[in-house]
Amino acid sequence: MRDYYSITELTREFGISTRTLRFYEDEGLINPVRRGRTRLYRPSDRHLVRQILRGRRLGFSVAEIREIIEVYKAPPGEVGQLKLMLSKIAEKQQDLRQKRRDLEDTLEELARAEESCVERLAELGVTT
Amino acid sequence: MRDYYSITELTREFGISTRTLRFYEDEGLINPVRRGRTRLYRPSDRHLVRQILRGRRLGFSVAEIREIIEVYKAPPGEVGQLKLMLSKIAEKQQDLRQKRRDLEDTLEELARAEESCVERLAELGVTT
DNA sequence: CACGGCTTTTACGTAAAAGTCAATTTGGCA
DNA sequence: TGCCAAATTGACTTTTACGTAAAAGCCGTG
Structure with missing residues (x-):
């Protein structure tokens, strides 16, 4: 290192x-x-x-990245701060889970588009 | 509808x-x-x-979204166009898979941060 | 038919995330 | 020790993705 x-x-x-x-x-x-x-x-x-x-x-955004980075740091000492941090973490997790759903949906649509292209090629007698 | x-x-x-x-x-x-x-x-x-x-x-970006949207449309009739479209689709899929890895990594780091917050709270005698 | 509400077009404004350029400064090595 | 490539700083520019304001058109209601 x-x-x-x-x-x-x-x-x-x-x-x-x-x-x-x-x-x-x-x-x-x-x-x-x-x-x-x-x-x-x-x-x-x-x-x-x-x-x-x-x-x-x-x-x-940079601002959001900053927030994410801040929760990576050592946890604070005070109870209120800790709870605040936990809620921030939960927020980011929800955001990421939404993104994950968006991502899976988009991947599915792409797979469908891919399949119809392959089918169309097959109809034209092209072997993929 | x-x-x-x-x-x-x-x-x-x-x-x-x-x-x-x-x-x-x-x-x-x-x-x-x-x-x-x-x-x-x-x-x-x-x-x-x-x-x-x-x-x-x-x-x-809007430009990228436009590209994605274009592959959702009905597949073109010509072989060359179909192959081009398939390669564009593959490109987008790779991009999305990279995002998925980024997403899972970030979720893991958040989970670690969450855990250390919970531990710290436990040390302080707070029950979550 | 006047009015409020929704809609349209045109045009300028702006915040975020860098890119670019110019003017130094520096640090490593021949 | 002298020099040149690499690093720094500050200012200005650019691109993207809209926001905002102005001026005007349509349309149902009282």
Whole structure:
């Protein structure tokens, strides 16, 4: 496990630009350490980037991703805070379950479209 | 099954604005018929809106949604077109499967966060 | 027939998420 | 130690997906 990654290493690994990484930092999603002015990304930062990109692919806004990331952190000490966090987690879970339903529905429709294409090809005497 | 829906009926049903529906029309996603200048949405238009919103929730851009919608249409007659369509469908399916992995991973992390909150609450003597 | 309510078109506005560009600064190594 | 590729910062631009406001058309009701 590497100690640190440079910004360009991460841009290459994840296929994003330095601007994007700095943007996420400005937005408070990641906090790489600095040697002088240059950013050094720890494994934990790298993992965060991975999570951010996952959220992005799922269509979450940066604000929503921030909320999700916050619940990954160590749980707070106070009961009220803990309960609040639990309700936030439940909210995100519901959101994701809705997305999962949307996803399965869309996959089904695509399968139907695929099948009718294959059938049509068969009618034309083409073997898939 | 109703013949036609007015624009406001659909906005109420789906919780979107008239601007949004007209925008999707400008973008070529839907094509309601007209009585004079007013739009009349058929059940098929209504179903399209449902599919559009599903795509939107999954984080697809309007351009991507348009591509998905196009493969739902009746399959074309020509072999080359059919094969092209099949490859487009396969592409979308891969995309959706990636999203599904992202989704399951995120749900797992949320479950872990949830568990550690519950544990912490238990330590504090709170029964969930 | 005037009115309120719904609808239309046109046009400009805007927030989010970066991309791009220019002007430094720096740090590694020959 | 001197230099050049890489990194940083700040400002401006772009794209997407609508929001919003203005001005006007249709239509059933009192």
